[in-house]
Amino acid sequence: MRKRTLSQGISVFGQSLSQFFLLSRRLWRMSARCFTALVGGYAAAAAMASLLARLLPIARVEATLWGMILSFLIFASLGLWAFHERRLWKVAKVIWGGTLLSAGIVMAIGVRP
Amino acid sequence: MSKAFLDEKRLRQSMAWIHTWLGLLAGWILFAMFLTGTASYFRPEITQWMQPELRLAPVAPRRAAETAVAHMQATSPNDQQWFIYLPDDRTPETRIFAMPKPDPGGREPKNRSAEIKLDPATGAALNARDTRGGEHFYRFHFQLQLPHPWGRWLAGLCAIFMLAAILSGVITHKRIFVDFFTLRWKKGQRSWLDTHNVSAVLALPFHAMITYTGLIALIVMYMPWPIAANYAKHADFYADAYGREADGDASGKPAALKPIGPMVDAASRQWQGDRPRTIVIRNPNDSAATVTILRSGADRLNARGESITYSGATGAKLSQSSPPGAALTTAGVMLGLHLGNFAGPVLRWTYFLLGLTGTAMVGTGSLLWTAKRRKPGAKSFFGFRLVERLNIATIACLPAGMAAFLLANRLTPAGLEGRAALEVSAMFWTWFGLAALTLLRPVRCAWVEGLALSAAAFAALPLVNMVMTDRGLFTSIASGDWLFLSFDGAMLAIAALLGFGSWRAAQVRVAPPRRQRKAAAAEFRPKELLDVA
Amino acid sequence: MSLEPGLISYAALASLALSVMKHRPTPALAFMPLPTMARVTGWLLLAVALLLSLWRFGGPQGVVAWIGQTCVAGAVFVLMLSWRSHAAFTLAVVGFFVAVAMAFA
DSSP states (O other): OOOOOHHHHHHHHHHHHHHHHHHHHHHHHHHHHHHHIIIIIHHHHHHHHHHHHHHHHHHOHHHHHHHHHHHHHHHHHHHHHHHSOOOOHHHHHHHHHHHHHHHHHHHHHHHHH | HHHHHHHHHHHHHHHHHHHHHHHHHHHHHHHHHHHHHHHHHGHHHHHTOOTOOOOOOOOOOHHHHHHHHHHHHHHTOSSSSSEEEEEOOOOOOEEEEEOOOOOOOOOOOOOOOOOEOOOOTTBBBBBSOOOOOOHHHHHHHTTTTTTTHHHHHHHHHHHHHHHHHHHHHHHTTTTTTGGGGGGOOTHHHHHHHHHHHHHHHTTHHHHHHHHHHHHTTTTHHOOOHHHHHHHHHHHHHHHHHHHHHOOOOOOOBBBBOOOOOHHHHHHHTTTTTEEEEEEEETTTTTTTEEEEEEEEEEESSSSSEEEEEEEEETTOEEEEEEOOOHHHHHHHHHHHHHHHHHOOHHHHHHHHHHHHHHHHHHHHHHHHHHHHHHHHOOOOOHHHHHHHHHHIIITTHHHHHHHHHHHHHHOTTTTTHHHHHHHHHHHHHHHHHHHHHHSOOOOHHHHHHHHHHHHHHHHHHHHHHHSSSSSSSSHHHHTHHHHHHHHHHHHHHHHHHHHHHHHHHHOOOOOOOHHHHHHHHHHHHGGTTTTTO | OOOOHHHHHHHHHHHHHHGGGSSSSSSSOSSSOOOOHHHHHHHHHHHHHHHHHHHHHOOOHHHHHHHHHHHHHHHHHHHHHHHHHHHOOOOOOOHHHHHHHHOOO
16 A cells, blocks of 8 residues: 555545535535425415415405416426526526515505405 | 527426426325325215115205204214215215314314214214225325325425426427327337326326316415415405305304204205205304305316305304306316316216326336336446335335225224224235335335235225125126126226236346347437437 | 217327328228328317217316317227237227217117
């Protein structure tokens, strides 16, 4: 077994560290994407559906139901898109941003009188 | 190559990737949901089969309602709600789901006490063996035998995965029309792909409908947020949607429940003689009691029939459902499509066959995954072994469990205490027990033996039925007992299907040595196979 | 027992299969229409099946029944086609005439 010099030892250590860091960076990115798709997607669908229900100028119960019915389609579509779009920041921006924006508007205008 | 072409290719690739993952994560649960859900299209028939001693004469709705209420008044007059299903042409008994009052400590009430089944003529408990019947498969398929609400949430999660899988599957399938009729046998991985594609595409309208409508069925649980945006009080939504008084809390002042008979008659009159299907009594024996009578919509697509609500304390009419708007009708029709209660015999069997096709779609998807990654001779990675074993545990062993449920019904004594729970246990012990046993066998043997055992279990049913009851195969033929006859027939057909599967699994050739395989692999390059990653 | 829409859909799908070069059986059938003819006939028969279903089951249920029976017919056809292709097409012709007979009975 060859004895390693100090510098060789440090470079091996550095390599393993960077490999580990890269691996967990990939893992972190994929986890973030999954979380955004699943939890964020649901939140976005719920928020957008609520906004739609709130704003549709038809009877209250009708608007509510249309929002609820369409929400699943929104959820599934957003979820799929989250895995198609390459840029993670764009996915996060659209989904979480969409959630906050829609929920914000709904809460700002308040419940239908 | 144009940008559009590359974009399309990348879309297909990303959709293929996510389609595979969605299928992997939810596939086994979805298989169980599809199989038990398909069985549920014959829920009343299964229940009837599981109570062979029962011979009930048809009874007028008014009488059934009166005896039901009398029974509940005698046993638990201070419940929060009684949900009474009156007998109909497929279910001869009265079924009641009672919800007790929540604890004064404010804890959530114990969810759904066991179903109460009564003789509609007398209100007495049924003079037949106690059993969950078809209700077991039905409840399992959306509650997964888990405590409320976790079961429904898990089922809902799998359902949204299914929806996304359908969308991504359609996007990724390159030659969906040309491949419409393609089904090649004995070509290993390619055959599984063809079967998966064919079962998915040919019944695509059904699969898409059943998945979306399944989500709609529990929509208030899965997506209540839009209600909060439009209604300050959640209860007002129910009033608007279902036309009954906003659920009042019990006032605490006792008041005897008025007789139900006149209310049933009044409702029938208002509906020009159409019969009521269910009666929901809230806070009985309280001054704020309400009695909602729902119309039988048996021949209509919209599952939500009209309803009329009366005061329980005074008998006066309080409200009735208004003609539903477009969204309400859509939701009602969607629920109706999922439940399939409107379907006559032909359409019901069609639903059943399509449900089996859906089950095949899910199952072949999981089998395709392993077929693509099988490398004979090489050490398989852990994920592969896990998926392969889970495939066996679900596809080969769940049918055995379902057969065990039915077998247990015939083999446990009719008078035994707690036999209903025993039947349910039989299903899970058999399913998981057999699954555990298959772990001890090499994969191919596990498939052959697991499927063979399932086939044997189903084949045993007509025999056990003949021995243990007086409604065996030959008696059914002689007396024209269609229900028992078709049941026996269906069990034998399922046994044949499983037996065929077992036989085919035994036929699988061991892979030829490496040199030949490489040459064969070079021949069919994935060019045409772009469908799934 | 209203199976006529299903039987006619079966014939329709068989006809559509004949319009795709890949699925035309070899050796050829006794009567082999041209691909275009087969396609037109296929779509026409699907429409007939729909009308028949609407007539038999009434409006919305008729649509459901048509879709459902067409799907099942498709599954049966594909299974037959992959197993014994000539029998699959013979069945289409036989089924069509049975359906016509049942419709007028």
